[in-house]
Structure formats: structure tokens, C-alpha cells
Amino acid sequence: xxxxxxxxxxxxxxxxxxxxxxxxxxxxxxxxxxxxxxxxxxxxxxxxxxxxxxxxxxxxxxxxxxxxxxxxxxxxxxxxxxxxxxxxxxxxxxxxxxxxxxxxxxxxxxxxxxxxxxxxxxxxxxxxxxxxxxxxxxxxxxxxxxxxxxxxxxxxxxxxxxxxxxxxxxxxxxxxxxxxxxxxxxxxxxxxxxxxx
Amino acid sequence: xxxxxxxxxxxxxxxxxxxxxxxxxxxxxxxxxxxxxxxxxxxxxxxxxxxxxxxxxxxxxxxxxxxxxxxxxxxxxxxxxxxxxxxxxxxxxxxxxxxxxxxxxxxxxxxxxxxxxxxxxxxxxxxxxxxxxxxxxxxxxxxxxxxxxxxxxxxxxxxxxxxxxxxxxxxxxxxxxxxxxxxxxx
Numbered sequence: 001x002x003x004x005x006x007x008x009x010x011x012x013x014x015x016x017x018x019x020x021x022x023x024x025x026x027x028x029x030x031x032x033x034x035x036x037x038x039x040x041x042x043x044x045x046x047x048x049x050x051x052x053x054x055x056x057x058x059x060x061x062x063x064x065x066x067x068x069x070x071x072x073x074x075x076x077x078x079x080x081x082x083x084x085x086x087x088x089x090x091x092x093x094x095x096x097x098x099x100x101x102x103x104x105x106x107x108x109x110x111x112x113x114x115x116x117x118x119x120x121x122x123x124x125x126x127x128x129x130x131x132x133x134x135x136x137x138x139x140x141x142x143x144x145x146x147x148x149x150x151x152x153x154x155x156x157x158x159x160x161x162x163x164x165x166x167x168x169x170x171x172x173x174x175x176x177x178x179x180x181x182x183x184x185x186x187x188x189x190x191x192x193x194x195x196x197x
Numbered sequence: 198x199x200x201x202x203x204x205x206x207x208x209x210x211x212x213x214x215x216x217x218x219x220x221x222x223x224x225x226x227x228x229x230x231x232x233x234x235x236x237x238x239x240x241x242x243x244x245x246x247x248x249x250x251x252x253x254x255x256x257x258x259x260x261x262x263x264x265x266x267x268x269x270x271x272x273x274x275x276x277x278x279x280x281x282x283x284x285x286x287x288x289x290x291x292x293x294x295x296x297x298x299x300x301x302x303x304x305x306x307x308x309x310x311x312x313x314x315x316x317x318x319x320x321x322x323x324x325x326x327x328x329x330x331x332x333x334x335x336x337x338x339x340x341x342x343x344x345x346x347x348x349x350x351x352x353x354x355x356x357x358x359x360x361x362x363x364x365x366x367x368x369x370x371x372x373x374x375x376x377x378x379x380x381x382x383x
Contacts, residue, residue: 003367007339010324010370013317014340018233020318021242025232028246032253033224039254040220 205271212260224253227272231279233321237336238283240325248286252279280341284351287329295330295358315374323373331366338363 118125203211203222211219231252235245255278263274324332333352337343338359343351345359352359 003364006367006371010320011340013315013320014237016317018317018321020321021233021236022229024242025229028232028242028249029228032228032246032250033221035250036224036253036257037220039250040257 205268206265209260209263209265209271212257220257223256227275228253231275234276234279235283237321237324237340238280238333239286240329240332244286244290245283248279248283252282255282276341280337284333287333294328295352295354295362315377319377320374323370323377326373327366327369330362331369334359334362335366335370339367 116125116127116129118127203219208219208223212223228249231249232245235248235252236242239245239248252275256275259278263271265271324335327335334348337348337351338345345356345363348354348359349356
């Protein structure tokens with residue numbers, strides 16, 4: 001047989017229906033198809049999965065952010081409440097301290113009552129001085145005198161230039177607010193010496 | 198499942214639209230043939246399975262580049278992809294060895310009538326038993342119809358090597374066929 005005829009013979013034989021590997025090919029067929037499908041649709045599946053993952057991630061982050069924000073707000077409210085309570089406590093303590101301070105001042109003043117002995121010719125004076133505590137209950141603002149009330153020659157422009165202190169500008173107290181308590185004890189030595197003679 | 202019967206043009210059009218039924222129809226149409234061809238080249242079921250899988254993947258991915266040229270052109274294109282994939286796997290396995298020296302070969306005289314009685318499955322089995330180099334060149338030249346120049350370019354060998362491999366392949370096949378005829382069931 002010529003080589004070319006041999007080739008033709010083999011080729012024609014192989015074009016017949018061959019069942020040599022039928023069993024193995026049928027067994028492998030579903031696996032091959034599954035592998036082909038996975039490879040071919042892999043790219044589109046990835047995009048879909050990626051999009052779904054991004055959306056889930058976004059929702060997750062939003063939830064976490066919202067929860068964080070709420071927790072932060074809650075903490076702020078709690079801190080504000082605590083500050084309020086501390087402030088009230090502080091105010092109460094301040095009032096208590098002021099009262100104590102007043103009491104202490106009163107006690108101090110009591111202990112500081114002075115007695116002075118003053119000699120005047122033949123008389124010895126024993127003077128007890130009590131310090132008076134003035135409690136200002138209300139400020140009475142006094143406005144500065146207008147130019148017409150004061151020196152007529154003084155205009156409003158010149159008032160600012162003067163350095164004189166006008167006592168009427170400063171708040172002053174009426175006599176009713178001041179408690180003065182003084183006690184004077186007089187001793188006359190002349191009377192005593194006359195009795196001896 | 199309702200069986201689809203589609204022309205090649207319609208089949209290509211639907212496969213490009215990624216219709217699953219059309220893809221499955223194309224797969225079923227060519228799977229058996231491609232598996233047998235890959236076995237002829239690779240002579241190993243596992244590798245043949247890999248080659249077939251990769252060939253179909255390339256078919257579906259490259260289908261948009263295919264230009265339909267009449268009845269049968271799709272089949273030829275699919276077979277070409279499979280052959281290229283089989284050769285790639287052969288080279289990857291590094292079993293493709295080509296003997297450069299042409300030994301003196303005693304020609305075997307086989308009666309044509311006797312050979313006609315051989316079964317196709319037996320002939321295919323004998324081709325698969327050939328060494329990888331002989332088998333590849335014989336498949337490409339005798340069955341696929343490539344020239345020695347084309348084979349040399351595809352396999353990265355010289356034309357003379359291709360011719361040598363072909364002669365040795367024929368000699369070995371004839372010898373095996375005679376052995377089978379003389380000592381086999383035929």
C-alpha cells in the first residue's frame with residue numbers, strides 16, 4: 001500500500017462512528033460542561049457579586065455611622081446632665097460657703113471689738129469701737145450731672161476732660177442703711193481726787 | 198428539556214447573546230467529536246478532558262471574532278481551536294520529543310483487504326499508542342491535512358524532522374496493524 005493510500009485509509013476509518021472512548025467521554029461530559037459554564041460566566045458573576053458587595057458594604061457603613069452618632073449623642077447628653085448636676089452642686093456649695101463666710105466675719109468682728117483709752121486733760125475716755133458691716137442690698141446708680149446742673153460754663157465736651165472726682169457719680173448710701181453703734185464711757189479722775197482731800 | 202434545532206448562523210447569533218440553551222446545543226453538538234480528537238493527540242483521558250474544556254471556553258469567548266463562511270466552517274473552526282489546545286498541553290507536558298535521525302525502516306506490506314477489516318476503534322487505539330512525536334505529526338498530516346511546512350511552524354521543528362516523524366509513524370502503525378491482524382481477533 002502506498003503511503004498516501006495508507007493515510008487515506010486511516011482517515012476514512014476514523015470518520016466512522018467510533019465508540020472507543022464513549023464511556024469515558026459520557027462520564028466526563030457534565031464536569032466539562034460545568035467547568036465551561038463557570039469559566040464563561042465568571043466575569044459577569046464577579047461584577048454582580050462586586051456590585052452586591054458594595055451595596056452591602058455601604059449599608060453596613062451607614063448603620064455603623066448612625067449607631068456611632070447616636071452613641072455619641074447619648075454620651076453628650078449624659079455629660080451635659082452631669083455638668084448640670086455639678087453646677088447645681090457648686091451653686092449650693094457656694095451659697096453654703098458664703099453663709100459660713102458671713103458667720104465667720106460676724107464672729108471675727110465680735111472678737112475684734114476694740115477698746116481705746118484716750119486721755120484728755122483730766123479725763124480718761126474709754127472708747128469701744130464696733131465695726132459695722134454694711135450689706136449692700138441694692139445699687140442705686142446715680143447718673144452724672146448734666147452740664148446745666150453743674151457749672152453752666154462747663155459743657156458736655158469739657159466734662160470728660162476734668163479729672164475731678166465727683167462723689168455723686170459713685171453710689172452712696174443713705175443714713176438708714178448704716179448702723180452705727182458707739183458707746184462712750186467717761187471717767188473723771190478729778191472727782192475722785194477731790195474726795196480724798 | 199425541549200431540544201433545539203438551530204442552523205449554524207442562528208446558533209452563533211444566539212450564543213453571542215449568551216443564551217444558555219444555545220450554548221448547550223453547541224456544546225452537545227461538538228463534544229463527542231472533540232473528545233475523540235483530543236484523545237488521538239493526547240492519549241490520556243484527564244488531559245483530553247482539560248483540552249476539551251479549554252477549547253470550548255475559547256470557542257465561547259472568541260465567538261464574536263469568528264466570521265461565518267458557510268456550512269461546516271463553524272465545525273472546522275472549533276476543531277482547529279481544539280487541536281491548538283491539545284498541542285499546547287502536549288508542549289506543556291514536555292512529552293513531545295522528535296527524533297532527528299531517520300533510521301532504516303523496513304516497509305511492512307499489509308494487504309489492503311486485510312486492513313479494511315480492521316475496526317475503527319482498533320486503528321484509533323493504535324494511533325494513541327504511538328509515541329507523542331509520531332502521533333502528533335501523523336494526526337496533523339494524514340488526518341487534518343496540514344503540510345510539512347505548516348506542521349514545522351506549529352511545532353517549532355524543521356520540515357525534514359516532520360517528514361521523518363511521519364514515516365516512522367506510518368511504519369509503526371503498519372507494523373502494529375499487521376501484528377493485530379496476525380495475532381488479534383481479526
